[in-house]
Amino acid sequence: MQLYALRNFFIVPLPLEGQALMPSFDITSEVDHQEIRNAVDQAMREIVNRFDFKNTNSTIELEEATITLRSASTDRLGAVRQVLEEKLVKRQVSLKAVSYEKVEEASGGTARQIVNLVAGISSDKARQLNKFIKELGIKGSQSQTQGEQIRVTAKKRDDLQGIIAACKEHDFEIPLQFGNFRD
Template identity: 60%
Template structure:
């Protein structure tokens, strides 16, 4: 019976590369000179910390980071931006969490979207941090993929393990 899995994953190596490229660009750009701007990645907690003198420079720093992430193929939907807050010595800080995996609420949203498609014979089953979708017809599965790409816009989804 044909099936595939719906997952939400982040390639952490690509995130590391994007953060590295963005921090190198920040050190060479004139508009970031003497602003104390920095980008730091914490692999264990899956967070990116942005530091700068003013909120405007912080937003520009976030833009540089987002450009690099997009070029490396990391979806911006996986970023959970925290508020801009005061840090030491009058600087500003923003913590961006990387959201990976399908929690129960997101998995339920995926299964609800599959049921809303109204395609007969398609079954969705939550298995940990993924959703397994099965059907007797391969064409039905392809239409489910198209439907999910169209209707799931809150978080990134990938389709893996397609089997006939």
Template identity: 60%
Template sequence: MASFDVVSEVDHQEVKNAIDQARREIANRYDFKGTDSSIDHDDLAITLHTASEERMTALRTVVEEKLVKRGVSLRGVEYGDVQEASGGRARQVMTIAVGISSDKSREINRTIKEKGPKGVTSQLQGDSIRVNSKKRDTLQEVIAMLKAEDLGIPLQFQNFRD
């Protein structure tokens, strides 16, 4: 019986590299001179500090561009509210979601059962969903269907076994 796992993961090293590149670009860009803009990185929580809300949108754009270039999907990025920080500065927290929540896993299971080909079964296994079928072609149809669906989280397909 053929199977594969549906997961939602992020390469932590790529996130770290993207943040480092964004920091270097901010230090060199003319429009950030004198704004005292900075990026703090704590695993999957990214805190942006800058002088105003207008600079915050530019800073967020720089970080997003670097994340996309490093292959990190922006579907899993959640933005906090822009907060007023000390000294008239602005602060915003970006968090990168990892893993499939129980609500999303139910939604993915329901989608596979409703729209998927016959003979395909799926079950939750920790942070992943195992999809089984007798035929490899039906599993490839399920992968194509899940890629076409907008589920709001980045999905990867691993551990494909024939």
């Protein structure tokens, strides 16, 4: 049962037994699939209209968690990849959210490359993030993995802001978002 208290003319819930009143936030790694779809559409439009892509059969296909790049040669495939990256950056999708597989020779002398979309924080990256936060040495700060996100708590809001700044400076090779701030 939730109890409420009147504080400064606002009704706020009292913490349940065992809950702490410490500020917290969540670290997640998500990609906006709509923005990726828009970037792929824009890249395909540019490839169709550009003169240097005429008669190269260059395509970009978006599936659920992968993007397939196809072109007549590995050089043209590199140009297709560059166009896709430009459009992703323009749509504010981090390039850390994509991982490229090896270029394959496909049938008919064409080249193909699979691009995987990286979403969620893997257990290895979560361990790395937790270790990094612990090594910061901010007194009273804790981090714990909750599925594909990490909950960080500290005694003061300033400590949380310091943790966020340190995480932004460090390269974890995945896109990080900070949200769900609570006082």
